Amino acid sequence: MSKLPFSTLFKIFVVFALVITTWAIAPAAEAYDNPDLLPTSPTLIIDLANSLTAVQQDKLDQQLTDFETETGWKLRVLTQFDRTPGRAVKDFWGLDERSVMVIADPRGGNLLSFSVGDALYNLMPRTFWIELQTRYGNQFFVRDHGEDGSILGALESIKVCLRQGGCQFVPGLPREQWILTLVTSILGGVICGFAAQPRDGKLFSWQWALLFSPLWGILFIAFGIGPVVSRTSEWVPLVRNIAGFVLGALVAYLSPILNSSSPSET
Numbered sequence: 001m002s003k004l005p006f007s008t009l010f011k012i013f014v015v016f017a018l019v020i021t022t023w024a025i026a027p028a029a030e031a032y033d034n035p036d037l038l039p040t041s042p043t044l045i046i047d048l049a050n051s052l053t054a055v056q057q058d059k060l061d062q063q064l065t066d067f068e069t070e071t072g073w074k075l076r077v078l079t080q081f082d083r084t085p086g087r088a089v090k091d092f093w094g095l096d097e098r099s100v101m102v103i104a105d106p107r108g109g110n111l112l113s114f115s116v117g118d119a120l121y122n123l124m125p126r127t128f129w130i131e132l133q134t135r136y137g138n139q140f141f142v143r144d145h146g147e148d149g150s151i152l153g154a155l156e157s158i159k160v161c162l163r164q165g166g167c168q169f170v171p172g173l174p175r176e177q178w179i180l181t182l183v184t185s186i187l188g189g190v191i192c193g194f195a196a197q198p199r200d201g202k203l204f205s206w207q208w209a210l211l212f213s214p215l216w217g218i219l220f221i222a223f224g225i226g227p228v229v230s231r232t233s234e235w236v237p238l239v240r241n242i243a244g245f246v247l248g249a250l251v252a253y254l255s256p257i258l259n260s261s262s263p264s265e266t
Contacts, residue, residue, distance in 0.1 A: 035088040049079035051147040074099035112137030123166030131170045173232045188219030189245035193252025
């Protein structure tokens with residue numbers, strides 16, 4: 001029987017030592033159920049991360065109480081950092097299928113997460129909650145508005161949607177998203193204008209414009225108009241996007257005429 005080389009034995013010994021050391025110094029795993037962190041008095045907000053001021057907590061607690069009395073939907077807020085009551089909050093708040101718990105934890109890449117009751121998915125699909133998380137919980141929004149602004153903004157969107165019987169998309173159109181819709185509208189207009197340029201003696205090449213309609217139609221209608229009308233009833237961003245499409249189409253359509261009319265270099 002051949003012996004293992006010394007280098008192999010040394011590597012085995014190092015790996016074994018690392019495993020033993022890690023096991024020895026690693027803290028004991030704790031179940032995510034710590035009722036000791038629960039408040040002694042009834043409240044709809046558990047702010048372990050101190051994300052809200054005392055005044056905000058009192059005001060928000062009353063608002064959520066009134067909202068539950070008005071609509072029957074339970075909204076709860078849990079903020080945590082290095083400590084969490086875990087599953088103990090379910091019994092403390094009596095969470096059920098008509099409940100939403102907003103969880104704010106700054107340790108992750110996104111501040112917000114949601115524990116959503118099954119009954120709410122009939123009103124707001126899973127894509128709604130993903131969009132809500134990415135809009136209000138991203139690092140840029142938290143940096144500009146604070147953790148309290150992130151929590152309060154998400155709660156306000158949830159309340160608006162529940163009052164109106166559900167939403168497919170998060171209400172409101174952030175400036176960054178509107179700029180993206182404006183860019184796609186202009187790009188769609190440019191493609192439409194280039195496709196419709198005069199050809200074969202025709203002033204307007206409607207056949208080419210129709211041929212490229214799936215491309216500029218998706219950019220303008222699906223990405224330029226759809227996100228606006230589905231998230232806000234304001235007409236200003238809609239008019240701006242339409243104007244951007246028309247302007248892009250005119251510039252692209254008239255570009256050959258403008259080039260031919262410019263004086264040639266001698």
